[in-house]
Amino acid sequence: MKKISERIYYVGVNDDTKTLFEGLWPLPYGVSYNSYIVADSKVALIDTVEHGFEDEFLANINEALGDRGIDYLIVNHMEPDHSSLITDMLQRYPDMKIVGNAKTLPMLQGYYGTPAERVIVMKEGDSIDLGSCSLSFHMIPMVHWPETMVTWLAEENTVFSGDAFGTFGAVNEEVVDSEGTFGSFRDEMMRYYSNIVGKYGTPVQSALKKLSGLEVKRICSTHGPVWEKSVPEVVALYDRMSRYEVERGVCIAYGSMYGNTAAAAEALAEELRRQGVPCAVHDLAGNVNPGLGLSGALRDVFKYDTIVAASPTYNNGIFPPVETFMKALQARLIKGRRFYALGSYTWAGSSVNLLNSFAESLGFDVLAPGLSFPQAYSPEKCNVQEIASILKG
Ligand SMILES: Cc1cc2nc3c(=O)[nH]c(=O)nc-3n(C[C@H](O)[C@H](O)[C@H](O)COP(=O)(O)O)c2cc1C
Ligand SMILES: [Fe+2]
Ligand SMILES: [Fe+2]
Incomplete structure (x- = not known):
């Protein structure tokens, strides 16, 4: 538990044991599931944590609230990493109401059979009064689920942003950022964005527009540190990534059977x-x-303007992990990248041409026919100086 301000308590947990987030994305530095309490005359809990962390979560709540109850559980986002303790909480706090929106309700019922009478449905801009402050609710659909909303605490210029502005990486005991925190999380934030949210650049832009009218001084997201010092940097990074803005540089993503x-x-x-x-x-x-594999490659596709995809020919096709990478670019609506393909074959190479066609279908600028080379790598077969000069343009 960490007290963030007069009214706000951090009651989230670190997960250092899960190896793959969403069953896909490696977690070398862990991940946190953040949950917050706003304690006033009335008490609101904002999101829960993943199941398996009940004891620590309840101990945190206890430390923050003592024997006070909870009046509202605000559900900004229904993904189970935040919602899977809802039923548990409803049982422990029989007078507590869930606060969501019209799209939250059927998900609550479908996942947890939550009775409708325990749920208060909010519309855009609606608010609940906690005494000396109030919480208002603003829909940010498809960042990155349809029911997603943020909760705004105007009295503290604080946005509880759900997964938006979230990052992989466990948090330290301070929870709130300090000098250097943003720099140390920047890569993991880019990896989180590109892996999880990357398809939804347009909805993220709409969400940022909505926030731009607010004087945000503190961002409390569901993963990673609470942002106070680095609010402008965090917002600028999300803005950049959701506009697919990149710098000159090369992301090489390869798959290989025999090296x-x-x-x-x-x-x-x-x-x-x-x-x-x-x-x-x-x-x-x-x-x-x-290393980070697909997850890291996607991060660097959001960083650099040039993609090199390298695949051996595999049953007249692209080696499956590289094909998955290309499909992941397509799924994230990556556009306007410079592209180059290479790969080894033994009797009839086709992977390079197939990669080029795939890249063209995504609207990439295919810089050259690429390099399809037979059998073993050698500097003679692969003139990397020449490829480098093509890539430098
Ligand atoms: C299951 C399998 C399928 C393959 N299919 C083809 C093919 O269709 N055409 C071809 O020229 N080589 C094919 N190869 C040969 C590889 O492309 C060749 O061994 C290449 O050098 C492997 O590159 P790597 O060392 O990067 O894995 C195949 C190899 C394997 C194991
Ligand atoms: Fe999520
Ligand atoms: Fe999440």
């Missing part, structure tokens, strides 16, 4: 670095150079 395509991709990365070109390289299958 030949990997060797070419890694040699290209080394050459780019040698020439001072910002560059990131990710092994999508993780069998040659395990």
